[in-house]
Amino acid sequence: MSREFTVQGVGVTALAEEFGTPLYLYDGDEITARFQELRSLLHPALEVFYSLKANPNISVCALLHAAGARAEVSSLTELVTARRAGVEPRDILFLGPGKSRTEIAACLDEGIAAIVCESLGELELIDELAAARDVLAPVVLRVNPAFTVKGSGLTMGGKPRQFGTDEEQLAAARDTLARCRAVRVHGVQVYLGTRILEPAAVAENTGRILDLAERLAEQLDFPLELVDIGGGLGVAYFDGEKDPDPAALAELVNPLIAGFHDRHPGTRLVMELGRYLVAVSGTYVVRVRYTKTSMGERFAVADGGTNHHMAAVGIGSFVKRNFPIVALQRLDEPSIEHWNITGPLCTPNDLVGKKVALPELRPGDLLGVLRSGAYGPTASPVHFLSHGYPAEVLMVGGAPHLIRERDDVESMLARQRLHLPAGAAGPNRERNR
Ligand SMILES: Cc1ncc(COP(=O)(O)O)c(C=O)c1O
Numbered sequence: 234m235s236r237e238f239t240v241q242g243v244g245v246t247a248l249a250e251e252f253g254t255p256l257y258l259y260d261g262d263e264i265t266a267r268f269q270e271l272r273s274l275l276h277p278a279l280e281v282f283y284s285l286k287a288n289p290n291i292s293v294c295a296l297l298h299a300a301g302a303r304a305e306v307s308s309l310t311e312l313v314t315a316r317r318a319g320v321e322p323r324d325i326l327f328l329g330p331g332k333s334r335t336e337i338a339a340c341l342d343e344g345i346a347a348i349v350c351e352s353l354g355e356l357e358l359i360d361e362l363a364a365a366r367d368v369l370a371p372v373v374l375r376v377n378p379a380f381t382v383k384g385s386g387l388t389m390g391g392k393p394r395q396f397g398t399d400e401e402q403l404a405a406a407r408d409t410l411a412r413c414r415a416v417r418v419h420g421v422q423v424y425l426g427t428r429i430l431e432p433a434a435v436a437e438n439t440g441r442i443l444d445l446a447e448r449l450a451e452q453l454d455f456p457l458e459l460v461d462i463g464g465g466l467g468v469a470y471f472d473g474e475k476d477p478d479p480a481a482l483a484e485l486v487n488p489l490i491a492g493f494h495d496r497h498p499g500t501r502l503v504m505e506l507g508r509y510l511v512a513v514s515g516t517y518v519v520r521v522r523y524t525k526t527s528m529g530e531r532f533a534v535a536d537g538g539t540n541h542h543m544a545a546v547g548i549g550s551f552v553k554r555n556f557p558i559v560a561l562q563r564l565d566e567p568s569i570e571h572w573n574i575t576g577p578l579c580t581p582n583d584l585v586g587k588k589v590a591l592p593e594l595r596p597g598d599l600l601g602v603l604r605s606g607a608y609g610p611t612a613s614p615v616h617f618l619s620h621g622y623p624a625e626v627l628m629v630g631g632a633p634h635l636i637r638e639r640d641d642v643e644s645m646l647a648r649q650r651l652h653l654p655a656g657a658a659g660p661n662r663e664r665n666r
Pocket residue numbers: 284286287328389424426427428463464465466467505506507508509607
């Protein structure tokens with residue numbers, strides 16, 4: 234038998250047997266090691282917050298928390314996830330452009346480090362809710378700066394965006410800030426873009442964000458107790474891309490942090506990271522159900538597809554680019570054929586990989602989409618065709634842990650309510666057979 238893919242010494246064939254497919258497999262030790270490597274390189278004054286949106290599984294969050302990560306959350310469920318994973322309120326930031334009253338109230342009741350406020354309207358709502366509770370709401374202003382960033386796969390600032398408040402609008406918002414007496418503005422957050430591979434681009438952003446924070450705090454006269462420089466550090470997915478070098482990142486960013494820290498020794502400095510911490514440690518494992526050819530092209534139809542891995546369709550690009558895909562049980566075999574890897578959906582867009590060079594595939598083969606630990610099922614249409622969520626397994630210290638059960642028919646139907654038209658017959662299992 235050809236060499237097979239293993240995680241911490243455990244073979245994928247056995248794991249697929251035990252947990253079934255489609256399956257997300259995470260190497261927890263690698264996630265921890267990746268965090269620790271970065272932590273050891275970065276200036277100690279720069280705190281690393283894990284962005285749960287990249288992979289909100291509670292066990293992944295708990296793993297990173299155990300390694301020393303704080304948490305950046307963007308929904309009530311993410312907030313509760315972080316708390317149940319053990320993250321202390323003082324190490325949680327809540328951001329997102331459309332926060333509900335319930336979410337803001339939960340932030341106030343939990344006493345988290347800060348609500349990252351994304352608009353002046355939101356500021357007034359935070360003020361109202363804080364005043365009703367007779368508390369001072371800790372708020373950090375998310376700024377959409379006048380400058381933009383080079384080298385980002387997806388730009389989130391420096392252009393018309395729903396995120397944050399434009400720099401010029403904030404500079405003119407003294408009155409609004411003064412009116413919101415139950416709000417304590419004490420910092421600035423900027424997130425410019427995701428999938429940045431060049432450490433120099435992150436460093437350039439950092440320098441500009443730190444300057445902006447100092448400028449705004451002075452203009453608007455608030456204490457600078459927290460500055461969140463975003464991050465956006467990516468990983469290589471596609472041909473021609475290169476992983477960012479964390480040592481090079483630290484070399485460029487640390488002096489900026491050190492300089493700022495000297496000027497503002499009491500200020501918390503935050504970097505938010507999602508993808509960089511969890512992407513490379515995840516593999517999406519699917520089993521080939523059928524192989525066929527159509528008009529000269531080979532297709533391997535697998536039991537899972539873009540319903541669990543929307544990013545594989547192609548992120549930030551109009552041209553289809555493939556994630557790294559391997560035949561997991563035949564790593565040594567030469568890639569002699571080109572295969573379109575598809576899933577069970579009834580749409581031609583369900584194309585996980587296009588003309589991927591692989592060995593000859595057969596039904597039953599296990600395929601792995603590598604580097605898939607971030608923005609996987611939770612960023613995909615898992616309910617399409619009612620297939621539901623795949624299983625997730627976290628490997629820690631050589632042992633597999635099921636951290637998310639796959640959906641089944643009952644879990645998929647559990648929240649639906651059957652409303653029958655008047656006069657229709659009731660549910661009849663026999664009749665439906
Ligand atoms: C405000 C904010 N912070 C953090 C992140 C996490 O980004 P990444 O996974 O690229 O580290 C995102 C992603 O979109 C974001 O919008």
